[in-house]
Amino acid sequence: MNIDPTMSVPIYKQIADYIRQTVAAGVYRPGEMIPSLRALALQLKVNPNTVQRAYEQLEREGLVRSRKGLGMFVTQQGAKTAQTKSEAAVCSAFARGIRAALAAGIQPPRVLTAFEKAWESVETEVRAQA
Amino acid sequence: MNIDPTMSVPIYKQIADYIRQTVAAGVYRPGEMIPSLRALALQLKVNPNTVQRAYEQLEREGLVRSRKGLGMFVTQQGAKTAQTKSEAAVCSAFARGIRAALAAGIQPPRVLTAFEKAWESVETEVRAQA
DNA sequence: TATACTGCACTAGTAGGCTAGTACACTATG
DNA sequence: CATAGTGTACTAGCCTACTAGTGCAGTATA
Structure with missing residues (x-):
C-alpha cells in the first residue's frame, strides 16, 4: 500500500479506506486479525497514533473489534x-x-x-x- | 449555489469549481465580467478574501483576467x-x-x-x- | 472633486491533522 | 514470574490550510 502525505485526504482516512477495501476483498476474513498498530505504523512509516485513529473509525463502523492485549479482529458481519x-x-x-x-x-x-x-x-x- | 462549510473540500475550491462550471456551461462568456469579490461574498455569506483566493486560482488557470478597478473578466480561451x-x-x-x-x-x-x-x-x- | 465601485495586500486568529512521548492494562509464552 | 507482544489513553507541540478583518490603490461616473 502507498501513503501519499501530499494528498488532501488525511493519512488516517487513507489507511481506513485501505483496510476497508482489503476486508471487502476478502484478504482478511471474519475472525482474522488485521495488522497490529505498531506493525502497520512501522511498515507505512507513520506514527502509531495515526494508525490508531484509522482503526478507531473502523471499529465505530463495526468492521473490526479490538480485544485488549490481542489485537484487532474482523467481526462476523465485517466483510x-x-x-x-x-x-x-x-x-x-x-x-x-x-x-x-x-x-x-x-x-x-x-x-x-x-x-x-x-x-x-x-x-x-x-x-x-x- | 450552495456552499457547504462542513465539507472537507475548502470553501474557496467549491467557489472556484462553481465558477469554472458556469463558465464551461456558457453562463459567463468570454469578455464578460464574473461577479465581483464583494458581491459574491455577500451572496454566499463568506469573506471576500475567500472569494479572492478562488479567483486567484481561476486566474492562474487562465480562465479569467483581472483588471484593476474594473473586475474579473472571462478570457477569450476561458470557455x-x-x-x-x-x-x-x-x-x-x-x-x-x-x-x-x-x-x-x-x-x-x-x-x-x-x-x-x-x-x-x-x-x-x-x-x-x- | 467626490463617490462608489472594483481588485489587491497585509496581518492575525482558528482549527485540524500529524507527530512525539509517555504511561497503563491486558494476554500469551517461556 | 519475566518478557514481549497487543490495544488504550493522555498531553504537548508543530505546521499548514483556511478564514476573517482592515486598509490601500485603481477606475468610472456624476
Whole structure:
C-alpha cells in the first residue's frame, strides 16, 4: 500500500479506506486479525497514533473489534459491512462526477464517454503495476 | 449555489469549481465580467478574501483576467479552458471510484450497476430541485 | 472633486491533522 | 514470574490550510 502525505485526504482516512477495501476483498476474513498498530505504523512509516485513529473509525463502523492485549479482529458481519460501505463510497464518487458534469453543461453522451475514458485509464494503471 | 462549510473540500475550491462550471456551461462568456469579490461574498455569506483566493486560482488557470478597478473578466480561451478542466475533473472523479471498486474486489458488472445507480440518484436530485 | 465601485495586500486568529512521548492494562509464552 | 507482544489513553507541540478583518490603490461616473 502507498501513503501519499501530499494528498488532501488525511493519512488516517487513507489507511481506513485501505483496510476497508482489503476486508471487502476478502484478504482478511471474519475472525482474522488485521495488522497490529505498531506493525502497520512501522511498515507505512507513520506514527502509531495515526494508525490508531484509522482503526478507531473502523471499529465505530463495526468492521473490526479490538480485544485488549490481542489485537484487532474482523467481526462476523465485517466483510459484509466493508462491502456495503465500499460500494457506497464508489457510488458517491460517481455521483460527484456526474453532478459536476451536468453543472458544467456536459451532455449525457459525453458523460458516458468520460466514464469509459476513466475506465481505460485505470485499466492501464493496473496493467502497469503488474 | 450552495456552499457547504462542513465539507472537507475548502470553501474557496467549491467557489472556484462553481465558477469554472458556469463558465464551461456558457453562463459567463468570454469578455464578460464574473461577479465581483464583494458581491459574491455577500451572496454566499463568506469573506471576500475567500472569494479572492478562488479567483486567484481561476486566474492562474487562465480562465479569467483581472483588471484593476474594473473586475474579473472571462478570457477569450476561458470557455474552452473551463470545459477541458471540468471534463478532466469528471474523469478524475470516475477514476477514483473505479479504482476504489477494483481494490474492494467489486466485479466490473457491479461497477457498472453502481454507476447507473449513481446516475439515477443524481437525476432525482435534479428533479427535486426543479 | 467626490463617490462608489472594483481588485489587491497585509496581518492575525482558528482549527485540524500529524507527530512525539509517555504511561497503563491486558494476554500469551517461556 | 519475566518478557514481549497487543490495544488504550493522555498531553504537548508543530505546521499548514483556511478564514476573517482592515486598509490601500485603481477606475468610472456624476
